[in-house]
Amino acid sequence: MTAAPYVSLAGMSKSFVGVKALKDVNFDVRPGEVHALLGENGAGKSTLIKMMSGLYSPDAGTITVDGKEVKFASTRDASAAGIATVYQELLLFPELTVAENVFLGNYPRKPGGWIDWSEVRARTRALLDQLDTFDLDVDAKVLTLSVAQRQRVEIAKALSKNARILIMDEPTASLVESDVQRLMAVVRQLRERGVGIVYVSHRMPEIFALADRVTVLRDGGYVGTRDIGEVDEAQLVSMMVGRSIDSLFPKADAAIGDTVLEVKNLNHGRHVQDISFSLRRGEILGVAGLVGSGRTELALTLFGMTPATSGEIALEGRTVSITSPRQARDLGIAYVPEDRGQQGLVKQMAIRKNVSMASIERFSSGIFIKAGEEAQRALDAVKRLRVRCRNIGQPVGELSGGNQQKVVIAKWLETNPKVLILDEPTRGVDVGAKAEIHTIMGELVKQGVAILMISSELPEVLGMSDRILVISGGRLTGEIDRADATPERVGMAMTMHQSGEAA
Amino acid sequence: MSAVVDLPPTRPASAAQRPGFLRRLFADYGQELVVLAAIIALFVVVTMVNPRFISANNLTTIFSGNAYIAVAAIGMTMVIVTGHIDVSVGALIGVLATISGTLAVAGYPVWIAWLAPVLVGMTINACIGALVAYARIPSIVVTLGALSIMRGGLISVTGGTWITNLPPDFLIAQKSVLGLPVPLVFMVVLTVLAALWMRYSAFGRSLYAIGGNAEAALATGIPVERRTVAVFVIHGAFAGLATILFATQLQVIQSTVPPNLELTVITAAVIGGVSILGGSGTVIGSTLATILFATIGSALIFVNVSAYWLRAVIGLLILATVLADMLRRRGRI
Numbered sequence: 001m002t003a004a005p006y007v008s009l010a011g012m013s014k015s016f017v018g019v020k021a022l023k024d025v026n027f028d029v030r031p032g033e034v035h036a037l038l039g040e041n042g043a044g045k046s047t048l049i050k051m052m053s054g055l056y057s058p059d060a061g062t063i064t065v066d067g068k069e070v071k072f073a074s075t076r077d078a079s080a081a082g083i084a085t086v087y088q089e090l091l092l093f094p095e096l097t098v099a100e101n102v103f104l105g106n107y108p109r110k111p112g113g114w115i116d117w118s119e120v121r122a123r124t125r126a127l128l129d130q131l132d133t134f135d136l137d138v139d140a141k142v143l144t145l146s147v148a149q150r151q152r153v154e155i156a157k158a159l160s161k162n163a164r165i166l167i168m169d170e171p172t173a174s175l176v177e178s179d180v181q182r183l184m185a186v187v188r189q190l191r192e193r194g195v196g197i198v199y200v201s202h203r204m205p206e207i208f209a210l211a212d213r214v215t216v217l218r219d220g221g222y223v224g225t226r227d228i229g230e231v232d233e234a235q236l237v238s239m240m241v242g243r244s245i246d247s248l249f250p251k252a253d254a255a256i257g258d259t260v261l262e263v264k265n266l267n268h269g270r271h272v273q274d275i276s277f278s279l280r281r282g283e284i285l286g287v288a289g290l291v292g293s294g295r296t297e298l299a300l301t302l303f304g305m306t307p308a309t310s311g312e313i314a315l316e317g318r319t320v321s322i323t324s325p326r327q328a329r330d331l332g333i334a335y336v337p338e339d340r341g342q343q344g345l346v347k348q349m350a351i352r353k354n355v356s357m358a359s360i361e362r363f364s365s366g367i368f369i370k371a372g373e374e375a376q377r378a379l380d381a382v383k384r385l386r387v388r389c390r391n392i393g394q395p396v397g398e399l400s401g402g403n404q405q406k407v408v409i410a411k412w413l414e415t416n417p418k419v420l421i422l423d424e425p426t427r428g429v430d431v432g433a434k435a436e437i438h439t440i441m442g443e444l445v446k447q448g449v450a451i452l453m454i455s456s457e458l459p460e461v462l463g464m465s466d467r468i469l470v471i472s473g474g475r476l477t478g479e480i481d482r483a484d485a486t487p488e489r490v491g492m493a494m495t496m497h498q499s500g501e502a503a
Numbered sequence: 504m505s506a507v508v509d510l511p512p513t514r515p516a517s518a519a520q521r522p523g524f525l526r527r528l529f530a531d532y533g534q535e536l537v538v539l540a541a542i543i544a545l546f547v548v549v550t551m552v553n554p555r556f557i558s559a560n561n562l563t564t565i566f567s568g569n570a571y572i573a574v575a576a577i578g579m580t581m582v583i584v585t586g587h588i589d590v591s592v593g594a595l596i597g598v599l600a601t602i603s604g605t606l607a608v609a610g611y612p613v614w615i616a617w618l619a620p621v622l623v624g625m626t627i628n629a630c631i632g633a634l635v636a637y638a639r640i641p642s643i644v645v646t647l648g649a650l651s652i653m654r655g656g657l658i659s660v661t662g663g664t665w666i667t668n669l670p671p672d673f674l675i676a677q678k679s680v681l682g683l684p685v686p687l688v689f690m691v692v693l694t695v696l697a698a699l700w701m702r703y704s705a706f707g708r709s710l711y712a713i714g715g716n717a718e719a720a721l722a723t724g725i726p727v728e729r730r731t732v733a734v735f736v737i738h739g740a741f742a743g744l745a746t747i748l749f750a751t752q753l754q755v756i757q758s759t760v761p762p763n764l765e766l767t768v769i770t771a772a773v774i775g776g777v778s779i780l781g782g783s784g785t786v787i788g789s790t791l792a793t794i795l796f797a798t799i800g801s802a803l804i805f806v807n808v809s810a811y812w813l814r815a816v817i818g819l820l821i822l823a824t825v826l827a828d829m830l831r832r833r834g835r836i
Contacts, residue, residue, distance in 0.1 A: 303722075305721075305722065324724075324726070325721060325722055325723070325724050326724040326725070326726055328724075329723075329724035330724070335722065337722055342716075342718055342719070343718050343719050343722040344719055344722070345716065345719055346711075346712050346715035346716040346719055346720065346782065347715070347716065348715050348782055348783065349711065349712065349715055349782075353708065353711075353712075357708075357712055357720075357723045357725075358723045358724055360705040360708060360709070361705060363705075364704070364705045367700070367704045367705070367706070368699075368703045368704055369703050369704065369705055369708065371703065384508055384509050385508060393526070393527060393530065411723070413508065440508050443508040443509070444508060
């Protein structure tokens with residue numbers, strides 16, 4: 001069973017402009033195994049696979065292929081050694097057909113140098129059939145394919161080069177559940193044919209379903225390699241984050257005070273219909289609902305991005321009309337958006353400038369910004385929220401997802417909000433940062449902030465909320481107290497299509 | 504007071520700090536330093552070939568003769584930083600110069616002849632800004648339209664004649680203060696004020712935010728539409744100030760301004776390090792770039808190369824600058 005590794009990497013280290021991305025990491029892959037590579041964002045997984053595929057050259061360490069030490073000067077060298085990679089963002093040419101993509105740069109020729117197209121098509125067909133992908137037309141343009149289909153084209157492309165090792169970087173990140181199952185079947189099949197697979201993923205169930213061994217990286221360092229039978233999920237998580245997470249959702253007990261926000265019969269278009277609820281100091285009000293149910297639209301209406309067409313909003317007892325985000329901000333409402341890249345951050349701007357953006361008037365005397373105070377506040381925020389960065393002058397676009405999210409939160413904390421609306425606060429955020437964001441939420445409610453948290457992760461809604469609003473088809477279909485909240489009750493309300501007010 | 508949260512120190516404390524002074528200088532003014540170095544290098548080399556290059560007379564030509572371009576480029580830089588573009592500024596300066604000169608010749612006090620182009624420039628650009636901000640027409644389209652209207656209208660109204668007999672009091676660009684030519688003083692003072700305003704005011708900061716990500720700026724409470732109109736109005740004011748220098752530097756005003764003036768102004772902004780995609784760049788860069796063009800133009804004459812090469816050299820500079828910008832972006836995000 002334990003064949004000799006086909007590829008092994010020993011003592012791999014790599015720095016980028018002074019920052020150690022990887023230090024002394026060991027990794028190997030045997031033929032016919034799935035070896036999962038696990039770690040938080042920024043742990044060094046990408047750097048490691050890029051060295052294995054010849055994109056980066058290591059500062060130190062050796063790569064051995066089939067018993068011989070090698071040096072990859074380019075991806076071409078790695079490819080010649082039988083190592084192929086399917087990246088997260090697929091590298092196909094949308095205007096070319098499936099067959100043209102699979103053999104690109106590698107076309108079988110007829111005498112005289114002409115490309116043998118019938119051979120290209122026949123061999124592509126054969127490769128796809130091997131992947132049980134009988135439904136994919138080799139003459140279809142890639143731009144007409146779904147993500148899952150494109151992924152299979154990438155895999156076929158790797159196989160066309162006789163790959164012995166296939167590196168898959170978060171292959172299921174953008175797939176729907178049924179496609180995930182199909183992909184896993186493909187992976188198993190490749191394993192049976194003796195291909196060694198490096199499987200990078202965050203998703204524990206997949207790792208336990210597929211992997212033979214798992215290697216964990218943390219902060220660029222090597223934590224360990226285990227047979228999958230030796231570990232359970234909790235152990236892997238604690239290896240990843242360097243501590244055990246006792247409870248994933250540390251719900252802090254905060255004193256719930258007076259009503260801060262009172263919404264009555266709020267309307268905006270099709271997605272916000274007749275919504276009424278109240279929110280109190282120190283309370284976390286969860287909002288659950290399917291995609292397209294109107295969760296985000298409710299937030300946008302409260303925040304003045306899409307002002308309400310009718311209905312009443314009262315803040316601390318005073319009726320207010322909110323017609324722009326600026327007004328909402330000045331009233332003490334903050335909104336951490338669903339898509340932080342789109343609406344939350346100016347990515348090429350420094351952390352410092354993003355942190356002060358919502359409260360810039362406070363940092364100004366006369367017309368000028370007090371740069372020293374601004375920097376000091378940003379520095380404090382970065383330290384308190386543990387944003388991992390080089391310095392506060394670093395553009396936020398260079399940070400990992402979790403750290404970007406913390407910058408968005410820091411920006412709004414500077415405005416000292418009474419009501420904080422969090423839309424998918426932990427989407428695309430790694431395990432450690434997720435727990436930290438939950439801790440931040442707990443701290444805030446203790447200080448009397450009222451939080452409205454929209455999430456499509458049911459465990460998060462159930463774990464963090466004092467009360468849960470459920471929205472379906474733009475209407476409120478449930479309001480459930482923490483004590484009564486079960487996945488079933490919430491789930492049922494989420495799929496309810498009745499109209500009218502709920503209890 | 505803002506909300507304070509302290510996370511327990513479960514991870515190694517982040518090495519966050521303020522970046523060092525030199526690092527910030529290079530990060531914030533990389534392109535500007537390159538342009539400055541190019542100007543200095545040119546001066547050294549050409550002066551060695553022909554020492555008359557740094558005669559007072561020639562320096563006046565280099566710095567003063569092109570000051571109006573630098574002043575117009577200040578406003579242009581602000582517009583491009585905000586994520587827009589204005590291709591009508593050349594035509595606008597033509598219209599404003601004609602208005603200013605006509606008023607001066609008609610015997611109005613000179614201060615009215617000077618103030619008029621500034622106010623009219625602000626008014627016209629307020630209309631352009633409103634179309635961009637509220638009607639959401641792309642600025643390139645709005646200003647292309649404005650360009651045609653103003654250029655065509657001007658020629659129709661004036662018949663292409665020159666304005667002559669300008670009163671001597673009006674010709675401010677030919678005067679000096681404290682022994683320095685007025686255009687040079689204008690250029691330096693306006694550049695410094697605008698640079699401080701862009702870097703250290705909340706308003707300037709908001710322009711960078713809008714140019715970097717208008718949607719995020721809006722969702723952060725920045726009044727994007729109002730700021731967009733405002734930046735066009737300010738740009739109109741700078742066009743008016745540029746007009747004062749342009750209209751008063753000779754004894755006559757031609758109703759046809761230097762052709763392609765708008766492109767020269769945009770080029771100055773781009774070579775000075777303004778990203779054409781918005782969100783970065785400084786007015787110090789655009790002014791230095793204007794000086795660089797003027798220096799190259801003059802240098803070509805002094806080393807006996809046809810001045811037509813100037814355009815080719817500037818073209819190469821544009822490509823090199825944009826290429827550098829793209830490479831920087833690729834390296835970063």
